[in-house]
Amino acid sequence: MLQATLLAQRGQRQAELALNRQTQLMAVVAHELRNPLMTLCTTATLLPRVAADKIARLLEIIERQTGRMSRVIGDLLDVSRVNAGKLRLEFGDVDIADVVEDSLVTCRHAMARHTQTLRLELPSPPGSIRGDAVRLTQILSNLLGNASKYTPAGGEIALVVQxxxxxxxxxVEDNGIGISPRALLEVFDPFVQEQHAVKFNGVGLGLGLAVVRELAEAHGGSVEASSAGLGQGSRFVLRIPIRDGRRWTEAS
Known part of the structure; x- marks a missing residue:
């Protein structure tokens, strides 16, 4: 009887924890979508009133904020597809230089705003690899975006391809805020954020690196994180084998 009571209490606590996590997740998702949406609404209101030479700047803001919303929704969908086993990769010959250039498109604005320096090293010639070009670009974009997000203004970010x-x-290496030894153990877990990172850049979904790991493994590869500690920067190493990766069978 006592054992049954203890099991029931444990089950109730687990249900309460799950409900709390769900509530927190919904709050974070709402926050992540509300902020860019409010910016879009404000910008759209200003468009008819500004001088012609200011319109380009407002359109740039709209593009950046819609991109941010799209990435949030995309990360949520990708995690859902992975959990359901429904993520599909389209393998083909991928030009490394093209993937690197495409991945930098989404990060250059953020780096420029924070006066961050990018050091890029590519093999000569860069060559090609078998993989999904869109997903490989997404992996590098997430890693570079993560580095920019947690590197102070004036910092340096490096992308070295070998x-x-x-x-x-x-x-992908940076001289940013670093990662504590404890946080390194769960840095690729979904919906997890270190308090140090939250204080520096605010609350986020904590999905970008989780998506990176899943997509790397879907290619038959791996990704590892390392850091000397808080304030010591971080380093992420992505390895993609020079062969076909594992295919996910069903599209969403």
């Missing part, structure tokens, strides 16, 4: 005998290795 071709090894059996894999293409992408290293």
């Amino acid at each position: 071709r090894m005998p059996d894999a293409m290795v992408f290293t």
Whole structure:
């Protein structure tokens, strides 16, 4: 009888924790979508009133905020597809230089706003690899965006690409706020954010790196994170084998 009571109490506590996590997640999602939406509404209101030479700037804001909303929704959908086993990769010959250039498109504005310096090193020639070009671009965009997000103004971010005998290795390194040893253990877990990161950049969904890990593994590859500690920057190493990756069978 006592054991049954204890089990019931444990089940109730677990249900309460799950409900709390769901409530917190909904609040974070609402926050992540509300902020860019409010910016869009304000910008749209200003468009008819501003001088012609200011319109380009407002359109740039609209593009940036819609991109932010799209990435939030995309990350949520990707996690859902992975959990359901419904994420599909389209494999083909992927030009490394094109993937790197495309991944930088979404990050250059943020780096420029924070006066961050980018150091880029590519093999000569960069060559190609078998993979999903869109998803490989997404992986690098997430890693570079994460580095920019947690690197102070004036900091440096490096992307180094190396071709090894059996894999293409992408290293993204920064001199930002770093990661604590404890946080490194769960840095790729979904919906997890270190308090140090929240204080620096605000609350987020904590999905970008989770998506990176899933997409890397879907290519038959891996991603690892390292940091000397808080304030010591971070380093992410992505390895994609030079062969076909694992295919996900069903599209969403």
